[in-house]
Structures are given as structure tokens and as C-alpha cells.
Amino acid sequence: MASNNNTSNNNTSTPMIRQILICEGKNCLSSKSDEIHKNFGIEVVRAGIQEDLDISLTSCQGLCEHGPLVFVKPEGTLYCKVKPEDVKKIVRSHFVQEKPVKELFYEDPKTGERIEKYTDIEFFKKQKTILNILADSVSQKTAELINSLDGLIASENVCIVDLTANYLLSFILNESCGKCVPCRDGSLVALGLVQKIRNGEAELEDLDDLEQICLTMKDASLCEVGQNGAEPVLYALKQFRVDFEEHIRTLSCRSNVCTKLYTYTINQDLCIKCGICKRVCPAGAIIGSRETGFKINCDRCTYCQMCFRRCPKGAIYKSRGKC
Numbered sequence: 001m002a003s004n005n006n007t008s009n010n011n012t013s014t015p016m017i018r019q020i021l022i023c024e025g026k027n028c029l030s031s032k033s034d035e036i037h038k039n040f041g042i043e044v045v046r047a048g049i050q051e052d053l054d055i056s057l058t059s060c061q062g063l064c065e066h067g068p069l070v071f072v073k074p075e076g077t078l079y080c081k082v083k084p085e086d087v088k089k090i091v092r093s094h095f096v097q098e099k100p101v102k103e104l105f106y107e108d109p110k111t112g113e114r115i116e117k118y119t120d121i122e123f124f125k126k127q128k129t130i131l132n133i134l135a136d137s138v139s140q141k142t143a144e145l146i147n148s149l150d151g152l153i154a155s156e157n158v159c160i161v162d163l164t165a166n167y168l169l170s171f172i173l174n175e176s177c178g179k180c181v182p183c184r185d186g187s188l189v190a191l192g193l194v195q196k197i198r199n200g201e202a203e204l205e206d207l208d209d210l211e212q213i214c215l216t217m218k219d220a221s222l223c224e225v226g227q228n229g230a231e232p233v234l235y236a237l238k239q240f241r242v243d244f245e246e247h248i249r250t251l252s253c254r255s256n257v258c259t260k261l262y263t264y265t266i267n268q269d270l271c272i273k274c275g276i277c278k279r280v281c282p283a284g285a286i287i288g289s290r291e292t293g294f295k296i297n298c299d300r301c302t303y304c305q306m307c308f309r310r311c312p313k314g315a316i317y318k319s320r321g322k323c
Contacts, residue, residue: 018095019073021058024254028068032084033057036068039087041314042270047096051309057256057318063123066106071118078118079104159257160240161247164233165194172229183226186217190233197244199260200251200322207244211237251322263298263319264308270315277307277316 022028022037037057044050063069066080070090077100079090086104093099105114106121115121169191178184193210196202214230214237221227237244247253253261266277273293278286285301288294296307296316308316 018053018075019071020053020055021071021073022055023067023069023071024057027064031068033068035084036070036082036087037317038267038270038314039084040091041311041317043088043091044095045312045314047091049091049095050311050314053095054305054309055314058254063106063121076117076119078106078116078121080106159253159255160236160243161194161198161253162255162257164236165191165198169194169233172225175225175229177223177225180220180222180226182217182220183222183229186213186221186226187229189213190217190230197247198253198258200247200258202248204245204248206248207237207241252320256318256320259303261320261322263321264296264301264303264305264316265319266294266296267315267317268293270313272313272315274312276310276312280306280310282306 020040022033022040024033024037037055040055041050044053044055058071063080068082070079070082071077072079072094077094079086079101082090082104086101090101090104093101100116102114102116105116106118107114108121169187172183172187173191176183176187190210190213193202193206193213196206211234214233217226217230218228218234221230243254247258247261251261256262271293273290275290275294277296278288278294282304283300283302285297286294286307287297308318
């Protein structure tokens with residue numbers, strides 16, 4: 001059984017949900033990160049700890065020459081050059097015995113030192129300033145927001161499109177006094193466009209409209225909320241336009257964050273037709289029987305992950321693409 005370190009300090013029996021994030025960048029995929037993902041699903045079930053872990057794929061985080069990469073949150077452990085056959089050892093040693101596998105830590109090229117935490121690696125230290133770049137040209141409140149998000153893009157399983165909608169534009173809407181049209185209506189229309197992109201309902205022309213709206217907000221708003229508040233959105237469009245375009249062109253979200261752009265699917269080769277997924281689904285989205293097998297009706301799926309966590313064979317996976 002897993003160590004009691006996974007339980008909360010108030011001695012309840014509720015485990016702390018850990019995240020296992022496996023990079024699916026092109027280099028990592030070519031080195032079998034998809035097989036690593038499947039092996040984690042199988043091994044955590046064998047260890048009986050599937051309810052304590054959330055296993056997900058993440059977009060490229062850099063350090064490609066050290067891939068495939070496996071991040072463990074919240075402790076911040078990074079495993080490098082992971083092979084499918086390493087998964088069993090990671091699960092048994094790290095998650096059951098609470099002993100991280102040191103030989104898979106990042107090796108500093110200068111000192112040869114093994115570094116466990118990705119936050120201690122120089123590459124990620126530099127990336128964590130990505131949002132702070134904006135703070136020099138925005139209002140104090142916007143800068144405070146940006147600082148509060150420091151490092152999210154580089155160190156979390158974060159989608160810039162979702163971030164733009166949920167944090168940056170929503171922040172402007174909450175701060176706007178509503179007295180001028182560019183800020184009041186502009187932020188609302190801009191948010192609607194980003195939501196269309198996030199839901200797979202946009203066209204490439206919407207990106208130009210979004211940029212023009214934010215430029216108008218910047219030039220014509222009566223106060224700094226609209227003037228400076230549009231800056232993070234413009235920066236996101238400039239630096240991460242490929243991510244926005246990917247949502248539109250391929251109807252996919254690399255980070256599997258935009259729920260309208262990914263689905264949960266059942267791998268029929270791994271499914272043993274036990275029916276647990278159907279019993280635990282609160283939305284009645286699992287259809288089928290033990291005789292015919294089971295499928296997920298994505299139109300009814302609420303993305304609660306109950307089936308994903310309870311499947312005894314790790315047969316349920318996130319799949320890219322709009323339902």
C-alpha cells in the first residue's frame with residue numbers, strides 16, 4: 001500500500017490526488033511516450049493506487065533532448081529519458097514506497113549533479129519569467145494578476161487559450177467600471193471570441209478580429225483597465241498564435257484542457273467489460289453492456305474523470321479531437 005504521506009494532516013482517509021504528466025511532444029512521442037502513458041495506467045492499477053493519481057498527457061515543455069519527460073505534481077519531481085520499462089519501477093518505488101527513482105532525475109550537464117525538482121533546473125527557472133515580461137507595461141492590478149500566474153505556462157499543464165479566457169479577459173471584465181464602450185463591450189466580445197476558439201467553433205478570421213478589438217481597447221478605453229488590460233491578450237496572440245491556430249485548424253488542445261476539444265475513450269483491447277465505468281458515471285454517459293462492451297457518449301460526458309480513475313485496467317484515455 002502507498003505511504004500515509006498521501007493522506008491529509010487531519011487524519012482523514014481521503015488521499016491527496018497526485019498528477020503524473022507525460023510529455024507528448026513530437027520528440028517524446030517518437031520515443032514511446034504514448035506507451036509510457038499506457039503503462040502508467042496499467043501499473044497504478046496493479047499497485048491499487050489508481051484513485052490517488054491523475055495520469056495525463058501534456059504538451060511539449062522543452063528539454064526535448066532529455067525526453068520522454070514525466071512530471072510528478074505536487075512534489076515537482078521530473079523524470080528524464082524515461083522508457084516504457086521504467087514505469088513499473090517508478091510506480092513501485094515512488095508512489096508505493098515513497099522513494100523517488102534517482103537515476104532518472106535530470107543530470108546537470110556542467111556538474112553532473114542529479115536534480116529532482118524541475119523548479120531547480122536552470123532551464124525552467126528562466127521560463128518561469130515568461131509572464132513577468134508583461135508586468136513592465138501594464139497597470140498595477142494587471143501586473144499583480146500576471147505575477148500571480150508566474151510560471152504557469154512553463155510549469156503546469158496549461159493551455160494559453162484557456163488561460164486567456166479564464167484569467168486575462170475575465171479579469172478585465174471583473175475590473176471594468178462599464179462607463180466606456182471599448183472596455184465594457186470590447187472585453188465581452190473578445191471573451192466570446194476566445195470561448196469560440198476554446199470550443200472549436202471559431203475560424204482563423206476570428207483571431208484577426210480578436211486582435212483588432214484588443215488594439216481598440218488599448219487605444220480608446222478611458223482608463224488603464226481597458227488600455228493596459230488588453231496587453232496580456234495581445235502578447236498571448238503574438239507569442240502563442242500557433243496554439244490559437246491549432247485549436248481552430250485541428251480542433252485539438254495540446255494540453256487536453258479545453259474540454260470541448262478532447263474526449264474520453266475506452267481502449268477495447270484493454271477493456272475487460274467489468275462495467276465499473278458505467279456504474280460510477282454520474283451523467284449516464286457510458287453505454288453498452290458486459291456482453292456488447294462499453295463506449296462513452298461524449299455528448300453526455302461531463303469530464304468528471306470518475307470512469308478514468310476507477311477503471312481497473314487503465315483502459316480509459318483522453319483522446320485529442322472534438323467530440
